Amino acid sequence: MTGLPPVAGPPRVTELPPVAGPPPVTEPPPVAGPPPVTEPPPVAGPPPVTEPPLVTEPPRTAAPELAPPGLTTPPEPEPPWALLAELTHGCPLRCAYCSNPIELNSRSAELTGDEWADVLRQAAGLGVVQTHLSGGEPLLRRDLERIVAAADEVGVHTQLVTSGVGLHEARLAGLVEAGLRSVQLSVQHPDPDRAALIAGARASRAKERAARLVREAGLPLGLNAVLHRANLDALDALVDLGLAWGADRIELANTQFYGWALRNRDALLPDPEQVARARRTLERRRAELAGRMELVWVAPDYVDATAKPCMGGWGAISLTVTPDGTALPCPAAAELLGADAPNVREQPLGRIWRSSPAFTRYRGEDWMREPCRSCELRSVDFGGCRCQAFALTGDAARTDPVCHRSPDHGLVRELVEAARDPAPAGAYVYRGPAPSDRTRAPQKAEVSE
Amino acid sequence: MRETAPRDRGTVAAARDAAPGDRVPPEWRPVRARSVVFRHDRVRGVDLLLLPERVVVLRGAAGSIVALCDGERDVTAIVAELARRHPEAPVDAEVPAFLDRLREEGWLR
Numbered sequence: 296m297t298g299l300p301p302v303a304g305p306p307r308v309t310e311l312p313p314v315a316g317p318p319p320v321t322e323p324p325p326v327a328g329p330p331p332v333t334e335p336p337p338v339a340g341p342p343p344v345t346e347p348p349l350v351t352e353p354p355r356t357a358a359p360e361l362a363p364p365g366l367t368t369p370p371e372p373e374p375p376w377a378l379l380a381e382l383t384h385g386c387p388l389r390c391a392y393c394s395n396p397i398e399l400n401s402r403s404a405e406l407t408g409d410e411w412a413d414v415l416r417q418a419a420g421l422g423v424v425q426t427h428l429s430g431g432e433p434l435l436r437r438d439l440e441r442i443v444a445a446a447d448e449v450g451v452h453t454q455l456v457t458s459g460v461g462l463h464e465a466r467l468a469g470l471v472e473a474g475l476r477s478v479q480l481s482v483q484h485p486d487p488d489r490a491a492l493i494a495g496a497r498a499s500r501a502k503e504r505a506a507r508l509v510r511e512a513g514l515p516l517g518l519n520a521v522l523h524r525a526n527l528d529a530l531d532a533l534v535d536l537g538l539a540w541g542a543d544r545i546e547l548a549n550t551q552f553y554g555w556a557l558r559n560r561d562a563l564l565p566d567p568e569q570v571a572r573a574r575r576t577l578e579r580r581r582a583e584l585a586g587r588m589e590l591v592w593v594a595p596d597y598v599d600a601t602a603k604p605c606m607g608g609w610g611a612i613s614l615t616v617t618p619d620g621t622a623l624p625c626p627a628a629a630e631l632l633g634a635d636a637p638n639v640r641e642q643p644l645g646r647i648w649r650s651s652p653a654f655t656r657y658r659g660e661d662w663m664r665e666p667c668r669s670c671e672l673r674s675v676d677f678g679g680c681r682c683q684a685f686a687l688t689g690d691a692a693r694t695d696p697v698c699h700r701s702p703d704h705g706l707v708r709e710l711v712e713a714a715r716d717p718a719p720a721g722a723y724v725y726r727g728p729a730p731s732d733r734t735r736a737p738q739k740a741e742v743s744e
Numbered sequence: 745m746r747e748t749a750p751r752d753r754g755t756v757a758a759a760r761d762a763a764p765g766d767r768v769p770p771e772w773r774p775v776r777a778r779s780v781v782f783r784h785d786r787v788r789g790v791d792l793l794l795l796p797e798r799v800v801v802l803r804g805a806a807g808s809i810v811a812l813c814d815g816e817r818d819v820t821a822i823v824a825e826l827a828r829r830h831p832e833a834p835v836d837a838e839v840p841a842f843l844d845r846l847r848e849e850g851w852l853r
Contacts, residue, residue, distance in 0.1 A: 374787050374788065376799055420787075421787070422785070422787040422788065424783075424785060424792060424794055424799060425794060425799065450783055452781050452794040452795075452796075454796050454797070476779065476781065476794075476796070477779065477795075477796035479796070513778060514779070515779045515795075515796050517796055517797070543796075544796070544797070546797075591797075
């Protein structure tokens with residue numbers, strides 16, 4: 296995984312002009328960049344004042360009370376906005392913070408280009424307007440251009456989420472020709488040696504070149520830096536790197552502890568003092584760079600003791616399709632769903648989104664127990680992250696243990712207190728390729744720097 | 745899409761306080777930024793601006809205004825065209841300010 300944390304998947308959706316009350320769709324990150332546009336409606340057609348409010352809350356999951364038991368149908372969910380397409384789990388990097396699952400899909404299990412084209416067509420028909428082409432390293436797919444073209448053909452905006460390794464001039468030109476709209480580049484640390492330690496591979500030169508090529512091609516460039524104990528104190532230099540590379544935006548995503556990252560949690564978890572310092576730096580740089588570069592902060596939920604509004608709600612805004620075609624409401628949900636996870640090879644995406652148990656199980660609020668059920672924050676944080684509840688307690692329907700109101704919060708509190716120590720990060724456990732891919736030639740050789 | 749632009753009380757209040765868009769030069773020829781995709785969303789029946797990590801939903805007549813931002817028409821021409829289509833609407837007062845706001849966001853140049 297190139298560093299896209301689960302919470303960063305769905306796009307921010309801005310209603311223009313604004314409407315009264317909560318907008319129907321909002322982006323999860325607690326601290327978003329520019330505020331939603333607050334202009335009045337530009338041109339009214341007929342006299343507007345007596346009209347009802349433009350948009351109301353999406354229907355919640357309450358079934359009609361008088362319907363006979365067993366005959367109620369779940370309400371139609373809102374259409375999804377975005378698809379995270381994990382094209383491969385293969386990756387030249389072995390990042391300690393990787394949130395991809397422990398068990399990676401092998402290359403031979405991957406959907407073909409034809410299958411991806413079909414998934415994108417179905418997604419567009421369902422309402423998806425944006426896709427993040429991610430992995431692993433999507434550039435390892437030799438048919439990436441065809442996949443980009445398939446998305447573009449059905450009007451879906453494409454963003455490549457990459458380590459930058461393998462992004463040569465001709466490759467990028469082919470992708471732009473196919474309709475690629477934007478690139479997000481992962482960065483581990485502004486210092487090349489420290490970056491190599493975090494990523495388990497040297498890639499800083501390749502990243503710098505990739506950034507230059509993206510800018511020369513005239514595409515918007517975003518950087519994604521997953522933050523943790525070994526780079527939070529380098530935030531200033533990271534922002535400077537973004538400026539030097541011409542980034543439009545940097546996503547500063549505190550590590551989400553899923554998949555492989557959970558295995559390295561002790562080494563990654565920051566001293567809360569580091570987080571406090573980083574926040575001060577963030578505020579200073581935001582003020583300085585307003586209008587020039589957007590700094591997005593994905594909050595450290597362990598340290599903040601605040602549940603994140605994960606994915607904007609389960610099965611509410613976006614969906615993920617993994618390399619082997621598994622469809623997930625959240626990129627981290629593979630372990631939680633296990634054999635219940637639907638697959639695009641077996642059923643249409645529309646049915647998966649609307650009615651599969653995997654997508655309906657935690658949609659809305661009916662699944663909630665106390666303390667979420669009566670909590671005023673339930674419509675703000677949606678009970679937090681189901682995957683985190685599952686990872687830490689074994690029960691996905693519990694309140695997210697990062698929440699200070701959770702009965703399981705002690706699990707997290709102890710870890711954060713133990714991290715209250717200025718010592719440098721401990722040694723990482725690096726990940727390798729999927730077991731069945733280990734006999735193949737090293738992937739670095741395919742996309743060497 | 746439908747041209748009706750119902751609005752709520754909060755928005756009407758905001759409209760009273762809004763800047764009239766005085767600082768918008770009438771000879772500016774607004775054009776959508778290269779990285780912004782403007783398209784109709786058939787599933788939701790709305791016009792959209794698609795940007796990296798962001799979707800802007802253009803409610804009401806907002807889409808029909810953005811559609812006029814082709815780099816050929818200047819602000820005067822856009823206002824005139826919209827006034828012709830919506831003779832009852834406060835086009836003069838609201839459209840330049842709206843265009844200016846989109847420029848501030850970087851969506852129009």
